[in-house]
Amino acid sequence: MTNFNVSCPIPLDQYPQVLLAHGGGGKLMQQLLEKMIFPAFKTTQNIPPHDSAVVNLNANKIAFTTDSYVIHPLFFPGGDIGSLAINGTVNDLAMSGARPCYLSVGFILEEGLPMETLWNVVQSLQNAAQIAQVEIITGDTKVVDRGKGDGVFINTAGVGMVEHNQIIAPQSVQPGDAILINGDLGRHGIAIMAVREGLEFETTIESDCAPLHSLVLAMLEAGITIHCLRDLTRGGLASALNEIAMGAGVILNIQENAISVREDVQGACEILGFDPLYVANEGRFVAFIPQDSVDTTLKIMRSHQQNPCIIGQVTGRGTGMGLVTLESKIGANRIVDMLSGEQLPRIC
Amino acid sequence: MTNFNVSCPIPLDQYPQVLLAHGGGGKLMQQLLEKMIFPAFKTTQNIPPHDSAVVNLNANKIAFTTDSYVIHPLFFPGGDIGSLAINGTVNDLAMSGARPCYLSVGFILEEGLPMETLWNVVQSLQNAAQIAQVEIITGDTKVVDRGKGDGVFINTAGVGMVEHNQIIAPQSVQPGDAILINGDLGRHGIAIMAVREGLEFETTIESDCAPLHSLVLAMLEAGITIHCLRDLTRGGLASALNEIAMGAGVILNIQENAISVREDVQGACEILGFDPLYVANEGRFVAFIPQDSVDTTLKIMRSHQQNPCIIGQVTGRGTGMGLVTLESKIGANRIVDMLSGEQLPRIC
Numbered sequence: 001m002t003n004f005n006v007s008c009p010i011p012l013d014q015y016p017q018v019l020l021a022h023g024g025g026g027k028l029m030q031q032l033l034e035k036m037i038f039p040a041f042k043t044t045q046n047i048p049p050h051d052s053a054v055v056n057l058n059a060n061k062i063a064f065t066t067d068s069y070v071i072h073p074l075f076f077p078g079g080d081i082g083s084l085a086i087n088g089t090v091n092d093l094a095m096s097g098a099r100p101c102y103l104s105v106g107f108i109l110e111e112g113l114p115m116e117t118l119w120n121v122v123q124s125l126q127n128a129a130q131i132a133q134v135e136i137i138t139g140d141t142k143v144v145d146r147g148k149g150d151g152v153f154i155n156t157a158g159v160g161m162v163e164h165n166q167i168i169a170p171q172s173v174q175p176g177d178a179i180l181i182n183g184d185l186g187r188h189g190i191a192i193m194a195v196r197e198g199l200e201f202e203t204t205i206e207s208d209c210a211p212l213h214s215l216v217l218a219m220l221e222a223g224i225t226i227h228c229l230r231d232l233t234r235g236g237l238a239s240a241l242n243e244i245a246m247g248a249g250v251i252l253n254i255q256e257n258a259i260s261v262r263e264d265v266q267g268a269c270e271i272l273g274f275d276p277l278y279v280a281n282e283g284r285f286v287a288f289i290p291q292d293s294v295d296t297t298l299k300i301m302r303s304h305q306q307n308p309c310i311i312g313q314v315t316g317r318g319t320g321m322g323l324v325t326l327e328s329k330i331g332a333n334r335i336v337d338m339l340s341g342e343q344l345p346r347i348c
Numbered sequence: 349m350t351n352f353n354v355s356c357p358i359p360l361d362q363y364p365q366v367l368l369a370h371g372g373g374g375k376l377m378q379q380l381l382e383k384m385i386f387p388a389f390k391t392t393q394n395i396p397p398h399d400s401a402v403v404n405l406n407a408n409k410i411a412f413t414t415d416s417y418v419i420h421p422l423f424f425p426g427g428d429i430g431s432l433a434i435n436g437t438v439n440d441l442a443m444s445g446a447r448p449c450y451l452s453v454g455f456i457l458e459e460g461l462p463m464e465t466l467w468n469v470v471q472s473l474q475n476a477a478q479i480a481q482v483e484i485i486t487g488d489t490k491v492v493d494r495g496k497g498d499g500v501f502i503n504t505a506g507v508g509m510v511e512h513n514q515i516i517a518p519q520s521v522q523p524g525d526a527i528l529i530n531g532d533l534g535r536h537g538i539a540i541m542a543v544r545e546g547l548e549f550e551t552t553i554e555s556d557c558a559p560l561h562s563l564v565l566a567m568l569e570a571g572i573t574i575h576c577l578r579d580l581t582r583g584g585l586a587s588a589l590n591e592i593a594m595g596a597g598v599i600l601n602i603q604e605n606a607i608s609v610r611e612d613v614q615g616a617c618e619i620l621g622f623d624p625l626y627v628a629n630e631g632r633f634v635a636f637i638p639q640d641s642v643d644t645t646l647k648i649m650r651s652h653q654q655n656p657c658i659i660g661q662v663t664g665r666g667t668g669m670g671l672v673t674l675e676s677k678i679g680a681n682r683i684v685d686m687l688s689g690e691q692l693p694r695i696c
Contacts, residue, residue, distance in 0.1 A: 025583025025628075026687030030591075051517075052413035052444040054510050062410075065400035066452035066505055067488045096400040104414035106503045108456070140415045140503075144694060150496035155454045155488075157414055157505030162402050169399075235373025243378075280373075339374030346492060 008119040009035040018113040023143030033141065036119060040126040041105070041136040053137040055102060061162035063098035065089060068155040072346045074117065077191045078206030079282070081154055082124030087211045087282060088233070088348060089158040090132045094213035095229040095285065097168045097220055098160030100132065105139040105156055110149035121152055132211040134158070160213075164220050170247025172227040177288045177314040179252065180297060182215065182306040183208065184260040185237060189279035189344055190268045199271070201264050210283035215304040219287075224297055228288040231281075233348055235339055238277040238324070240286055242338045245322025252324045254312030254336070277326075278339050280347045288314065356467040357383040366461040371491030380489065384467060388474045389453070389484040401485040403450060409510035411446035413437060416503040420694045422465065425539045426554030429502055430472030432630060435559045436581070436696060437504040438480045442561035443577040443633065445516045445568055446508030448480065453487040453504055458497035469500055480559040482506070508561075512568050518595030520575040525636040525662040527600065528645060530563065530654040531556065532608040533585060537627035537692055538616045547619070549612050558631035563652040567635075572645055576636040579629075581696055583687055586625040586672070588634055590686045593670030600672045602660030602684070625674075626687050628695045636662065 010032060021028040069085045079087075086103065093100040105125060109118065129136050166172070188207040193199070212231065219226060228248070230240040237259070245252050261269070261276045269276050289297050294310065301308035324336040358380065369376040417433045427435075434451065441448040453473060457466065477484050514520070539555040541547070560579065567574060576596070578588040585607070593600050609617070609624045617624050637645050642658065649656035672684040 020693045021688075023582075024687065024693060025581070025587050028688065029582075030686065052411045052440040052446070052506075052508075054409055054411045054444050054446070056408060057405075057410050058408060060404060060406060061402055062405050062507070063400050063402050064450055064452060064507055065486050066454045066503070068454040068456050068490045068503060070456060070490045070492050092400040096402050098400065098402070102412055104412060104505045106414045106416040106505075108416050108418060108501055108503075138413050138505075142416045142418045142694075142696075144418050144498060144501075147495065148498040150492060153456055153492075153501070155414065155416060155503035155505075157452045157454075157486075157503075158400075159410070159412055159507060160400075233373070234371075234377075239373050338378065339372065340369075340376065345368045345372060346490075 008116055010115050012115055015115050017115060018109045018111060018118060018143060020111050020143050020145060023141055036122055037139065040122045041139065043135040043137050055137060057161065059161035063093050063096040063160040063162055065092040066155060066157040067092060068153060069348060070153050070346050071348055072150065073195050074151055076195050076207060077204050079209035080121065080124050081152060082121040083128040084209055084282060084348060085154040085156045086125060086128035086132055087209050089156040090134060090211045090213055091231045093158045093160035094216045095231055096162065097164050097166060097216055097226060098162045099217060100134045100158055100160045100213050102159045103129065103134050103136045103156050105136050105154060107141045108149055108153040109143045110151055111143055111146045113151050166226055168226050168229055170228055170244045173244060173248035173250055173288045173314055174227060175250065175314050175316050176291060177227055178291055178294045178310050179254060179312045180287045180289060180308055181284060181311050182301050182308050183284055184262050185281060185284060186261055186265040186269060186276040186279040188282040189347055190265050192347055193272055193344065194268065201268060203264055205264055205268065208281055208283035212283065212285055215301060215306065218300050218304065219297060222296055222300055224293045225290050226287060229285055231285040233280050233282060236278040236280055238336050239338050241324045242322065245324050249318045249320065249322055250314050251316045251318050252312060253315045253327060255327045256329050258309050258311045260309055277336060280344060356464055358463050360463055363463055365463060366457045366459060366466060366491060368459050368491050368493060371489055384470055385487065388470045389487065391483040391485050403485060405509065407509035411441050411444040411508040411510050413440040414503065414505040415440060416501060417696060418501050418694050419696055420498065421543050422499055424543050424555060425552050427557035428469065428472050429500055430469040431476040432557055432696060433502040433504045434473055434476035434480055435557050435630060437506040438482060438559045438561055439579045441506045441508035442564045443579055444510065445512050445514060445564055445574060446510045447565060448482045448506055448508045448561050450507045451477065451482050451484045451504050453484050453502060455489045456497055456501040457491045458499050459491055459494045461499050466500065514574060516574050516577055518576055518592045521592060521596035521598055521636045521662055522575060523598060523662050523664050524639060525575055526639055526642045526658050527602060527660045528635045528637060528656055529632060529659050530649050530656050531632055532610050533629060533632060534609055534613045534617060534624040534627040536630040537695055538613050540695055541620055541692065542616065549616060551612055553612055553616065556629055556631035560631065560633055563649060563654065566648050566652065567645060570644055570648055572641045573638050574635060577633055579633040581628050581630060584626040584628055586684050587686050589672045590670065593672050597666050597668065597670055598662050599664045599666050600660060601663045601675060603675045604677050606657050606659045608657055625684060628692060
């Protein structure tokens with residue numbers, strides 16, 4: 001959890017909790033917006049962020065995405081719902097190779113939420129937006145009655161500029177493409193589960209939550225051909241690869257040996273009965289890259305303080321379908337399927 | 349409630365309710381998306397709407413807005429959460445004079461929600477988007493555990509093209525401007541309250557929920573100078589006028605006689621103890637227009653099947669503040685303040 005030293009601009013002795021009226025369109029809502037939300041999200045555009053915002057955008061192509069964040073608990077080692085709501089949406093734009101520009105933030109607050117919790121979340125949003133160099137230019141605040149929500153849900157939508165002419169999508173994936181990951185797997189999911197289950201490890205496992213757009217933009221600027229990118233959130237690596245294999249109609253083979261999982265994360269997965277291939281991440285992505293660009297990609301990833309590895313390749317076209325196979329540490333091959341049910345609810 | 353005759357694409361005997369796994373990133377979520385969500389939101393862009401979408405946009409200026417919809421009940425006379433989620437966000441774009449183009453939809457579903465309810469909401473979103481001629485190009489679905497949500501919450505964000513060079517905002521408001529409304533007040537709020545309270549009137553009061561962008565674009569195409577627009581949602585006319593008066597630093601005077609409230613709505617307001625000036629609408633807006641454009645504006649509004657009225661004017665500059673006064677039917681003047689608390693929770 002980030003530590004912020006600015007005291008809450010709403011008097012906590014008077015309003016220790018969020019009231020229904022804070023979403024009612026009257027004076028209390030206006031006070032909340034003007035004292036807490038607008039100053040935190042003040043942008044170069046000078047627009048109160050609760051109106052429709054009009055901004056300049058010099059691009060012929062834009063990327064547009066949205067995600068709602070319902071993570072439980074709100075604060076966890078390495079992040080909180082605020083930083084997650086920025087980085088998650090920034091990363092969705094980055095996966096199209098877009099330059100993230102503008103974000104919207106929609107709060108759904110539960111009556112009775114401690115005002116200080118909201119303030120911490122708002123500061124975290126602000127902080128994460130500054131780090132990712134995106135501007136929050138529009139927003140909305142709703143309050144639902146006690147027992148009809150769970151503290152804070154946040155939706156962010158994002159608009160980015162697309163400055164390249166590549167089609168970064170499953171349909172561009174080709175047999176022969178190398179599959180790269182930018183680091184180790186499973187930290188976000190395990191960090192959340194450790195807090196939920198009250199587990200203590202020798203070291204604190206922190207979420208890998210981080211913005212990825214600088215790295216992707218650096219790859220594009222270096223002239224690398226990128227066939228597909230996908231961040232490894234809900235459902236983890238296994239789900240992302242299956243989605244791409246199906247979308248592209250190809251067969252992927254990955255090597256278990258090549259996939260990096262930290263020892264403490266591996267240990268926690270064993271205790272909890274999780275397979276790290278399915279555990280959520282918030283700062284990891286796979287990249288499908290033609291073989292002749294692999295070395296440059298690895299070099300750029302490393303220069304961005306990432307620890308990339310080549311985990312496999314596209315071995316061929318599927319016959320009207322997609323398939324993901326894994327060569328295990330002892331050399332056996334097995335199919336990596338999508339999860340049928342639910343591994344970790346409310347992980348993001 | 350709209351009647352749809354297409355049967356639910358998810359087998360209801362197998363999945364009568366939404367499960368946590370429908371948001372878990374695995375097979376069940378994929379089935380929900382591929383069978384129900386993607387086909388409903390199929391766009392000309394041919395993008396699965398759960399990725400970041402890359403689209404062409406030939407504009408130097410865009411409008412960007414967001415709103416979360418937490419209305420209770422989900423279905424009401426004249427609309428439902430689906431049509432509201434489209435029209436509300438389309439209207440926020442329209443209030444900047446933008447041409448609404450692309451929408452995102454984020455669902456937060458509560459475990460146990462009847463699958464058929466979700467299907468009805470999805471069809472309503474689809475239907476309203478077609479009517480408003482906007483495309484839903486990206487989305488997200490989350491599921492929270494039972495008792496941590498309330499059926500369905502929807503967030504929509506919208507991107508519109510700004511093709512004019514006017515600054516349609518409170519700071520453009522000038523003394524002398526006429527204040528126009530495009531119809532009668534209070535129907536949305538009263539429609540909701542009637543369902544909630546189980547009230548029956550001789551006639552059903554239907555929400556005024558409707559998209560407003562065609563009308564606004566027609567005004568701009570006719571060359572009308574528009575100083576400010578604001579839709580009259582949460583907090584109603586009184587809150588919208590107060591916000592504009594404060595933002596512009598002006599004094600507004602409105603005439604009670606000129607404001608149209610249907611007799612059944614007025615009667616319901618009296619029973620419920622509401623002042624129609626504060627009741628929410630979803631198809632009404634105020635326009636601040638220079639006097640020389642008033643006749644043209646009225647004509648265009650009428651050609652769009654609206655019943656506009658001039659309700660007052662900007663009488664002067666405030667001394668560092670804004671003020672809204674109302675001349676009552678008997679000729680007395682009173683200040684119209686913002687609501688301090690909460691009149692109608694979860695009205696939108």
